[in-house]
Amino acid sequence: MTENQRNTQTTINVQKQANLIWNVADILRGLYKPHEYGKVILPMTVIKRLHDTLLPTREKVLKASEQHKDLNEAFRHRFLTQESGYSFYNTSVYTFDTLLADPANMETNFRAYLNSFSGNMLDILESFKFDVEISTLADNDALFHVIQEFNKKESYLGPDKVTSTDMGYVFEELVRKFSESYNEEAGEHFTSRDIIYLMTDLLLIEDRDTLTGEDVVKTVYDQTMGTSQMLSAMQERIHDFNENAEVRTYGQELNPETYAIAKADTMIRGGNPDNMALGSTLSNDQFEGYEFDYSISNPPFGSDWKRDQKAVKDEHALGENGRFSIGLPKISDGQLLFQLNGISKLKETGRMAIIHNGSALFSGNAGGGESNIRQYVIENDWLEAIVQLPNDLFYNTGISTYIWVITKTKSPEREGKVQLIDASKMYEKRRKNIGEKRVDISEECRNMIVQAYGEFDNKEYRLDEKVVESKIFDNEDFGYTRVTVESPQRDEEGNIVLKKNKPVADPKLRDTEEIPLKEDINNYFKREVLPFNPDAWMDRKKDKIGYEIPYTRLFYKYSPPEHSEVIAERIKKLEESIVANFQALSGKDVSNVD
Structure with a gap:
């Protein structure tokens, strides 16, 4: 099966699975407003994912829990995680089946079930603030029906049937639906897997040699991780090069709900949940002093940084001891602050891929914050390439977007140079739109873009009628x-x-x-x-x-104006068409009317 077939199948399954889960909205209607559905649907999806993940080892965990009930918490935790096969477990006697078998005690038993998760998972569930919703559902006779809906056979979410990749898609589709009902602005969008795969391949193509061999350990950081799909994709792609490589993922997220999803997904994938942090990356950096091999992120653009203003300005005043000493962008758009944060966390051999909109290319006057940040990156010879993406590629916005590839150590042929790639025409149209997303970067399209990047040449690359153009410039240009x-x-x-x-x-x-x-x-x-x-x-x-x-301007193609005879002929045909349409509508012959 090709990647395109796999992606198509995944998309179909994801849509179906997400729609099944979102059917719970029918139960919530009237009890909750549409923009509040996510308060129930998102935590219940996580709980069901955990429930189904732990089902195969449930009996072993219950047996071990009884055997080691007198041990201190640390030793007991070690034994129970060994039996569960994960870094978390649940010691409850209840399953969704047995909960439904006792509807009269549903609320009490469901709370007992949730409280039986290991402490590291309870911290995640608390991020959803779900306790209030349980009471609301129970008081309105809806809790039974919600659990019943999630317990349907087709709603099974165990990792043996729903992979981490698929689950990531399901979460993002649910969060997208939740965000649409909130009517969030275009900058609050989610990154589809075709874009993520392009970013991972641009990051990894220069590092093929360092990814092979024994004892390979790589660290990956996403400063605005959402549901952590960029991190899981980087882990997946690195393992494509070397299945024995150890990939340690780190991420920070502002939104508590998506943070909880990311942390739970990380634990199911076998990652370290302590590497997932909650809070604003700009004003509450949880990874101060860390350096990573890779940074990959899609920060919000066109969004203000007012709530981070004091902390950011205080750090700017620290000079070289802070992340933002170079300059501050306008308060209305903080995307370049994330670029500075990402650079501050790169190893000397590190590489970063970050998505920006067009304003990051040119906004601000000489001597202003935005211009100073661009100057800082280019004069340090860290900007390796920028790739213009097709429009209509994201779920919630159709604007022009760009992937910036930044590295602290360029290969010799790239030193003093910047590669610009126009891939705005390298896409496949979707048969069915998902929100604003009308196009995809297929595997063939992605390979063409990556080839253009890898060959580092002034050249056009064609795939049928689609074209990618690469141009090489000096930093000073x-x-x-x-x-x-x-x-x-x-x-x-x-x-x-x-x-x-x-x-x-x-x-x-x-x-x-x-x-x-x-x-x-x-x-x-x-x-x-x-x-x-x-x-x-x-x-x-x-x-x-x-x-x-x-x-x-750099990719402008001159088109000579049409000859006047051609324009006149087109006008004549248009007039004839208008006359014909009028005759068809009125039934009158107006060809001889002055």
């Missing part, structure tokens, strides 16, 4: 000097006003020129300014260095 150009004041007779034998600048006529770093400023001024303003001069004390990446 993106920098410019913003020079202030002054013009003199003139008196009523038109003479230049002098002060101490020097012309006085007229603030109303002040202008600026953005001169590429590769250009000699004086030569540029003589060529581009003086012929049109012979009395002008430059105030070089006001010079500012700026950096921007004008993607659209």
